[in-house]
Amino acid sequence: xxxxxxxxGTEAEIKRESAHRTRRSFVVGGVAAAAAYGLWRxxxxxxxxxxxxxxxxxxxxxxAAISRAVFDERGLSPxxxxxxxxELRLNGTAGLEQMLEPASWRLQLVGVADAERSPRxxxxxxAWEYEYGDDVQPDQQSNDVKSAPGNGDTSKTGAAKxxxxxxxxxxxxxxxxxxxxxEPGAGAGSGQPAAxxxxxxxxxxxxxxxxxxxxxxxxxIAERFDAMNRALTHKRNIGDDxxxxxxxxxxxxxxxxxxxxxxxxxxxxxxxxxxxxCIEGWSQIVRWSGVRLRDLIEAYPPAKVNGADPAYVYMETxxxxxxxxxxxxxARHPQSLLVTHMSGQPLTQSHGAPLRLHMPIKxxxxxxxxxxxxxxxxxxxxxxxxxxxxxxxxxx
Amino acid sequence: MSPEADPPEGELPTVVLALKHPxxxxxxxxxxxxxxxxxxxxxxxxxxxxxIPPYQxxxxxxxxxxxxxxxxxxxxxxxxxxxxAPYQITTGxxxxxxxxWFFALNGIAYAIYLAVSxxxxxxxxxxxxxxDAIDVTLADxxxxxxxxxxxxxxxxxxxxxxxxxxxxxxxxxxxxAIYKPAQTHWLTTLLGGYETARWEHFWxxxxxCLFFVLHxxxxxxxxxxxxxxxxxxxxxxxxxxxxxxESVSAQQATSEVETQLVAAASPVEVFPxxxxxxxxxxxxxxxxxxxx
Numbered sequence: 001x002x003x004x005x006x007x008x009g010t011e012a013e014i015k016r017e018s019a020h021r022t023r024r025s026f027v028v029g030g031v032a033a034a035a036a037y038g039l040w041r042x043x044x045x046x047x048x049x050x051x052x053x054x055x056x057x058x059x060x061x062x063x064a065a066i067s068r069a070v071f072d073e074r075g076l077s078p079x080x081x082x083x084x085x086x087e088l089r090l091n092g093t094a095g096l097e098q099m100l101e102p103a104s105w106r107l108q109l110v111g112v113a114d115a116e117r118s119p120r121x122x123x124x125x126x127a128w129e130y131e132y133g134d135d136v137q138p139d140q141q142s143n144d145v146k147s148a149p150g151n152g153d154t155s156k157t158g159a160a161k162x163x164x165x166x167x168x169x170x171x172x173x174x175x176x177x178x179x180x181x182x183e184p185g186a187g188a189g190s191g192q193p194a195a196x197x198x199x200x201x202x203x204x205x206x207x208x209x210x211x212x213x214x215x216x217x218x219x220x221i222a223e224r225f226d227a228m229n230r231a232l233t234h235k236r237n238i239g240d241d242x243x244x245x246x247x248x249x250x251x252x253x254x255x256x257x258x259x260x261x262x263x264x265x266x267x268x269x270x271x272x273x274x275x276x277x278c279i280e281g282w283s284q285i286v287r288w289s290g291v292r293l294r295d296l297i298e299a300y301p302p303a304k305v306n307g308a309d310p311a312y313v314y315m316e317t318x319x320x321x322x323x324x325x326x327x328x329x330x331a332r333h334p335q336s337l338l339v340t341h342m343s344g345q346p347l348t349q350s351h352g353a354p355l356r357l358h359m360p361i362k363x364x365x366x367x368x369x370x371x372x373x374x375x376x377x378x379x380x381x382x383x384x385x386x387x388x389x390x391x392x393x394x395x396x
Numbered sequence: 397m398s399p400e401a402d403p404p405e406g407e408l409p410t411v412v413l414a415l416k417h418p419x420x421x422x423x424x425x426x427x428x429x430x431x432x433x434x435x436x437x438x439x440x441x442x443x444x445x446x447x448i449p450p451y452q453x454x455x456x457x458x459x460x461x462x463x464x465x466x467x468x469x470x471x472x473x474x475x476x477x478x479x480x481a482p483y484q485i486t487t488g489x490x491x492x493x494x495x496x497w498f499f500a501l502n503g504i505a506y507a508i509y510l511a512v513s514x515x516x517x518x519x520x521x522x523x524x525x526x527x528d529a530i531d532v533t534l535a536d537x538x539x540x541x542x543x544x545x546x547x548x549x550x551x552x553x554x555x556x557x558x559x560x561x562x563x564x565x566x567x568x569x570x571x572x573a574i575y576k577p578a579q580t581h582w583l584t585t586l587l588g589g590y591e592t593a594r595w596e597h598f599w600x601x602x603x604x605c606l607f608f609v610l611h612x613x614x615x616x617x618x619x620x621x622x623x624x625x626x627x628x629x630x631x632x633x634x635x636x637x638x639x640x641x642e643s644v645s646a647q648q649a650t651s652e653v654e655t656q657l658v659a660a661a662s663p664v665e666v667f668p669x670x671x672x673x674x675x676x677x678x679x680x681x682x683x684x685x686x687x688x
Contacts, residue, residue: 003629007413014413014632021413021628029426029627036430056490063493071579078581275590277577280485281446282456283590361578389486391493396578 051389064393073329073395077360080273085287087343088276090350094241094384095322096370099133105318105354106130107264110256111310111376113303118257125256126236130318130372136349238320246323247382248314250373257300261354264338267291267299272337274360276367277396288358289341294332302376314381315357318372325381325392326359326366335360338371363394411634416548416625421515424506425626431499434491435567436601437479441488443470443598444481457594496571503564510561518548519558525551536614560607563600570597 007017043055050057108125115121122128226237234252239245270292277283293313302310313331316323330336337358340347347353352369359367365385375381386392417425447455447469459469476482510516524544528551534540536552543550549557573584573593587593615623625631 003415003419005415007630009411009413011411014411018413018624018628018630018632021630022624025422025628032426051486052490056494059490059494067576067579071576073579075579075581077578078585275577277590279445279489280448281443281594389490391489396576 050387060391060393064391064395067393067395068327071395073327073333073361075361077274077335077396080275080285082273082287084285085273085343086284088284088286088351091278091280091364093136093350095317095319095368096136096350096352097319097321099136099349100318100353100370101131101133102354104129104131105261105372107259107355107371108250108256108373109259109300109375110250110254110373111302111305112257112300115255115257115303120257120259120263121255122258123255124253125258125373126250126252126254128258132319236320239323241321241384243384243387246316246320246384248323248325248375248377248379249316249320250375256375261340264291264296264340264355267295270337272335272358272360274335274358276358276360276364278364279390279394286358287343288337288339289344290337290339290355290358292334293336293338293357294334296338296374297332297376305378308378310376310378312377312379312381314373314375314377315368315371316373316375317368317370322368322384323382324357324366324368325383325386326362328376330359330361330395333359333361361396363396365390366394411632413630414633415629416631417629418513418515419629420509420513421506422626422629424502424509427502428499428506431495431502432604434495435499436604438488438491438495439601440479441481441484442492444476444488445485457591458598493575499564500568503561503568507561507565519554521551521554521558525554527551529555556607556610560604563603563607567597567600567604570594570600573597 007014009017044053046054048054052060106128108128109115109120110125112118229235229237230252235245235249236252237245238249268291269289271287271289273285273287275283275285297313304310309328311328313326313328314323315326326336335358339352339356339358340354342351347356349370352371355371356369357367357371366383380392383392385394443458446458455469460467481488510519528544528546531540531544532550532552535543569583570587570593572580573587574590574597577584577590577593584590584593587596621632
């Protein structure tokens with residue numbers, strides 16, 4: 001409809017014309033609003049991938065593609081004077097539920113070129129047995145906002161920390177909140193129906209809670225089931241936290257290297273004072289020490305897969321409960337650090353001792369604690385928080 | 397007769413249907429409403445995560461206070477419950493990072509349209525707008541009678557409608573600074589750092605909400621004739637004293653706070669208004685009558 005600057009007429013004509021135009025506009029507006037509502041319904045009710053309707057999952061991917069195209073993850077995060085560094089707070093314990101015996105720690109490294117020639121080569125890295133102790137107690141002096149009250153005053157782990165004047169100003173941790181079922185105390189995995197029985201198998205619980213049948217405890221059946229499952233899937237039964245087992249966990253019989261801490265200590269030591277940013281909205285400047293992930297990749301270069309360098313790095317906790325996937329560009333970023341010390345002190349168990357990741361170009365939920373496995377891979381790895389509705393890319 | 401025909405020769409119109417808001421502005425205005433609503437809603441879902449009330453972990457960035465003394469932190473529990481915000485961070489992130497594109501595109505299109513069409517002249521503050529804005533505010537508060545002369549928008553509106561565009565630009569910039577604080581750290585640093593950028597992003601949103609309340613109140617007070625012009629584009633203007641057509645065009649003066657000026661005999665001596673100028677109430681009734 002044409003839109004002249006002025007329309008003249010008698011009083012009655014003007015009113016009629018105005019009413020006509022107003023009705024028209026309301027109809028057009030109503031149709032537009034209805035279309036918008038329909039769009040909203042369609043967006044909100046599509047197929048759900050990792051707790052996220054497909055429209056939003058694709059939006060995350062499109063946003064990431066734009067970020068990669070524009071920035072290429074080349075930018076450096078700002079660094080800060082040491083005086084501004086604070087004690088990082090705790091925020092969640094996925095993958096760290098039990099104390100890890102430090103002597104039993106090894107870094108499984110998979111996908112390395114000419115791995116067989118290394119003295120650290122083993123035919124099956126998944127056969128390595130990590131040893132666990134008691135449940136991890138939150139550090140006494142850390143402000144652990146996600147543990148039940150009363151947990152904070154029990155056993156300390158790792159080295160004593162200097163009191164932190166900033167502590168009360170900035171409490172928290174590095175695992176985002178998805179829903180109450182994830183909080184410690186609610187029980188790992190209790191918020192979700194197990195995808196299949198095999199994943200939910202917990203021999204200890206079965207042993208405790210199920211009666212014996214014909215003198216045979218159910219644990220035997222569970223173990224048989226367990227064995228059957230291993231045979232079928234070639235996977236260990238690991239990863240029973242809320243996000244479930246990782247699709248990228250190693251097949252039984254995967255060869256690779258088993259590195260000890262002294263191997264990592266051969267790499268150049270690096271210190272960074274950068275800001276840790278949690279997707280929950282808080283951030284802290286922290287002093288990190290360790291080795292560059294890039295230097296590890298240089299020292300143990302990836303084997304080519306079908307003539308091409310693998311584009312991703314996958315990491316996992318020893319129990320397989322927490323895992324993350326990274327682009328090779330992000331892994332090779334000069335500020336991506338394998339951290340052994342925080343605030344000048346060795347990492348505590350609840351902060352991911354003996355080795356955790358700090359990646360200032362990613363949100364905290366990507367910065368895996370207690371790394372047990374680093375694998376070079378060609379396919380985009382599974383990621384704990386991606387399954388719970390967060391973005392895989394998480395680039396800052 | 398065709399309503400779009402020229403006025404009969406020798407006769408001056410006393411009532412005219414005048415185009416007030418071009419179609420583009422109306423579309424962008426109404427599209428912005430749900431977009432900004434979605435951005436604020438999804439932003440609040442994200443924002444909840446920084447406090448997580450069950451963990452008794454208070455916001456550091458979003459509070460009202462001076463130094464270490466805090467008057468209050470946002471928001472009370474009932475507010476979060478009303479919004480169903482708890483543990484909806486992923487919903488918030490998903491919507492925020494989808495709608496942001498449309499919000500930005502609509503805003504940029506609006507700014508380009510203003511610049512290209514020349515409409516910016518109707519809302520960019522003039523030298524006297526700031527003084528006028530005080531007079532308009534005082535008049536709105538019934539602390540003084542009469543309003544300064546104006547064209548499409550009065551001084552207060554010029555300032556408000558320009559500010560809202562700048563605030564939108566501010567939200568985009570602070571938003572980018574928070575979204576990519578590593579890759580665009582120059583911007584984040586320019587805005588005072590990551591926490592400061594969050595603080596700015598948050599307070600801009602609060603001001604959007606305050607603007608919204610004020611805007612709705614003003615529109616309600618200005619009446620149907622004014623509101624309808626943002627729907628159909630047209631406003632009924634009546635001129636009780638005949639004047640040359642050129643003056644009529646120059647005097648397309650109506651606004652949500654002030655419709656009575658149109659009726660004034662001469663555009664130059666309205667302030668202080670002549671005694672015979674109709675009161676706001678009278679105009680309001682007239683407007684209500686027109687809509688019937």
